[in-house]
Amino acid sequence: MSLKSKRATIKEVASAAGVSTQTVSRVINNRPDVSPKTRKHVQQIIDQMDFQPSALARSLSRQRSYTLGVVTAGLKYIGPSRTLSGITKAAEEAGYSLIIKEIRDFNANHIEPIFQNLLSRHVDGVIWAVPEVGSNRDWIEKSPLEEDFPIVYLAMEAKPDLCVVSAGNYEGARMAVGHLLEQGYQHIGHLSGPLDWWEGRQRKSGWRNRLEESGREVKESYTAEGNWSSESGVKAFHQLISQYPEMDAVFVGNDQMALGVLQQACKLGIDVPDELGVVGFDNISESAYFWPPLSTINQNHLQVGETAVEEIVKIIEERRKEKTNIQHNPVTVATSLIIRESSLKEMNKGGTG
């Protein structure tokens, strides 16, 4: 039973080295004003005692914690957790620790306790990684936040004075539709995500916009709404084919719902991609193994997370220097088109065209 003594304090190191705590502090902070000899000696003692300065005490006296608060929601879904992964990566690289809070209800409006808690832990900034759903952004108008610490918002409508990072939902949707048009599909429906989600609306308007751009008329009956789940995809797909019988392709709001569509098409004997082209959104790792493999829009969640950290760190630094609040433009992380079989018409594959 090896008994490692409790961690050393700066005071203990100081007395062991025969110097003041101040000198030790200077050494651990790599300050220039220490004689090489003293520095070396102190460093030795530090290594020997395995001394690690208390980040807590440091935060208190420096009034800076090198800690970021992350507020997330829906960690059990792959998108949010990938984003979180990007955040952990970039935060580590930037030398920040992360305090994480998960909101259990997307529509939650009990925002205050969370901020209070984060504030009490002296975070230097907050990443609000909760998607914009319903009116869960109303508090932004009301509270004079951002006085206590800067905030970067993820996946929401750009607003002046706010730093927002999102994936290119609108642009991605346009790409998906553009691709289907190129393939020769004529009647492209949309199975949307829930429209109280900002991202759902963005994707839908990308679809609509691109179709209109091609000179087509777009009716509401060309769409049906799901709730992101495969099950809802099944339902909405049935609704869609009855509303829009001519439909020969569908842009689906996410891959899970697209999976429901593929399953039903299989059941109903609808040939994908020849009778029905399908493109999803997200590029979840399973989608390459759906049947047929699903064309989709790749969303770089990881990079969204990394970008968020970079932005917040930038803002923190800026605030340190000048008192003035710099205006920040919204950042959009590019999406890309992944073409697989579910949207490749036979005539375009081989030579019989």
Add this chain to the structure above:
Amino acid sequence: MSLKSKRATIKEVASAAGVSTQTVSRVINNRPDVSPKTRKHVQQIIDQMDFQPSALARSLSRQRSYTLGVVTAGLKYIGPSRTLSGITKAAEEAGYSLIIKEIRDFNANHIEPIFQNLLSRHVDGVIWAVPEVGSNRDWIEKSPLEEDFPIVYLAMEAKPDLCVVSAGNYEGARMAVGHLLEQGYQHIGHLSGPLDWWEGRQRKSGWRNRLEESGREVKESYTAEGNWSSESGVKAFHQLISQYPEMDAVFVGNDQMALGVLQQACKLGIDVPDELGVVGFDNISESAYFWPPLSTINQNHLQVGETAVEEIVKIIEERRKEKTNIQHNPVTVATSLIIRESSLKEMNKGGTG
């Protein structure tokens, strides 16, 4: 532009209320020794000033942070992130904050900096939510950890003196095989996860054990090894059918690989479930929409996370009271069998049996 003044300190509250900081402290900590009148008055000032005590300062003087460190890996996969979700939930309920670190390499052995960092942030305990892979547990033997703070380990081999929480991998695998046997399948192969993963080995040995229990001989040629990905599932499946042509059912180490199997079966014209029964492991949300819907073992990641928090909190409390280290038995979170079409033989469905 509403300017909210910086957060108040206890000193400011005290002077505003005309009492000592001590009395304020007593009020915010709900100590009994304050006169009702004073308490009410102070409370009013607190509310008025919107005062929130600094958790940092508190942690420092109390030598207790009510903060847990969580070390995780593979957040971009659904399992780890669900577990994390369970952790955030239980931690919030228990009144603990979470500092999260993500390891980017399962086999990482640069463990020290992580612990040092957590230690410097005065965490009360750590949840080591990194699966046991290769020799990434060797450091446990070497370091005299647990002196600084208690640790709960997830998804690893039970060891004396350590508190370990895992899902019932072994038991789940046995259930899967038992179910296939009941369905009348005779030659049950196994497409395992990577065998340097403890969980992969557990599932494999559950398969083997259950088959042997049924009086069957088990050969190594009845198995092939994947790496959890759908792609590896495709490869390993091909290997398996050539090694084990009689195979009429396969227990697959996770749902993603099972997806690869289903896709190939479809391509090769093998009828699932009639010619080949398939059972996966994990019950990812998509698996109900595979074709055919996948039978699988449900793993309650959320509960694993919650249990981990409960255990660590328990240990923290115990250590506060008695100095002695209590022995903790390993905890296994139950898995359950989800029966869908991929393992239901036709003869067992209808009446023609």
Add this chain to the structure above:
DNA sequence: CTGAAAGCGCTAACAC
């Protein structure tokens, strides 16, 4: 019941 003094572990500001 309430307050004064000391301290948690570290750093900023000023002496020497």
Add this chain to the structure above:
DNA sequence: GTGTTAGCGCTTTCAG
């Protein structure tokens, strides 16, 4: 270069 003093914001003695 180095040490001293004060203080970050709170809690824990210990008086009274």
